[in-house]
Amino acid sequence: MTALGARGVPVAGSLEPGAPVLDLQAVTKVYGEGDTAVHALRGLTLSVERGDYVAIMGASGSGKSTLMNIIGCLDVPSDGRYRLDGLDVGGLDERRLSILRNRKLGFIFQSFNLIPRMTALANVELPLAYGGVKKDERRRRALAALAEVGLSDRLGHEPNELSGGQQQRVAVARALVTAPTLLLADEPTGALDSRSTAEVLAIFDRLSLSGRTLVVITHEAEVAAHAKRIIRLVDGRIADDRRESAVAAPPPRLAWTREGAR
Structure with missing residues (x-):
């Protein structure tokens, strides 16, 4: 049975101390049936420990977008088991999945997904x-998050008054503000120029040094090179999983913690 708080919110922290942040066991995802069935994931097993910084790479059709949707609780496996921070998400209804996404996950998308007005x-x-x-x-924590990404002077600006790099940094602040267990970024630099890309990756480096858990979906080698671990998918399976040397980064200066987010 899923352990939930009084309002149906998953309790803070892992339900199993020491459990991986992500634990996928023999996960498959099949779209369609019969001769037209598409096997997007084929018995994939993956574990991500607390504090890891993982880049997931793969060509179009490799299954990385499907994997991101399952990790982000935006889709469910056809078979296999997925545990997020020790919590088995398989039996959760949509309401509880929504609460889980809000409390445990911070999303960063290529298109920023900011509210225009x-x-x-x-x-x-x-x-x-x-x-x-x-x-x-809310105000205190949002101000701290925007300060962390260097946007204290843009608080009153709407998205159309910000550059692409600034919009993505707002999106990073929004992902951080709930102090999530996992930051999940889908092609976070795909719409950015080289300078803005460097700024966002420097933020990720600091977050990693501070102990945050990050999973980045990317096709860019430059982005993946910042991760501690690179996983390559081919035809819905893990073809390569290796550790990399972490990129040097400035010391962390995060102004909020999970305890402060409760």
Whole structure:
């Protein structure tokens, strides 16, 4: 039975101390039936420990987007088991999955996914509002998150008043503000120029040094080179899984913790 708080919210921290943040066992995903069936994932087993920084690479059709959707609780496996921070998500209904996504996962997308007519500050506060956090606390944590990504001087700017790199940094702040167990980034630099890419990757480096768990889906070798571990998918299977030397980065300066997010 899933352990939940009084409001149906998954309890803070891992349900199994020492459990991996991600634990996928023999996960398959099949779209369609019979002769038209597409096997996107083929018995994939993957474990990601707390504090790891993983890049998942693969050509188009390799299964990396499907894997991201399953890790992010946006889709469910056809078979196999998925545990997030020690919690078996297989039996959760959509309401509880939504709560789990809000509390445990921070999403960063290629297209930023900011609300157009909301300021940077309001965009970052949004997940906290959904989570029922009071206004003063929302404001404090959103300001800290925007300061961490270097945007304290852009609080009142709407997305169309920001560069692409600044929009992505707002998206990173929004992902961080709930102090999630896992940061999940899908092609986070795909729409950025080289300077903005370097800025976002430097933030990821600092987050990794501070002990955050990151999984980045990317086809760019430059992005993957910042990770501690690179996994390559081919035809829905892991073809290569190896450790890399971490890229040097500035010391961490994060202003909030999971304890402060409760």
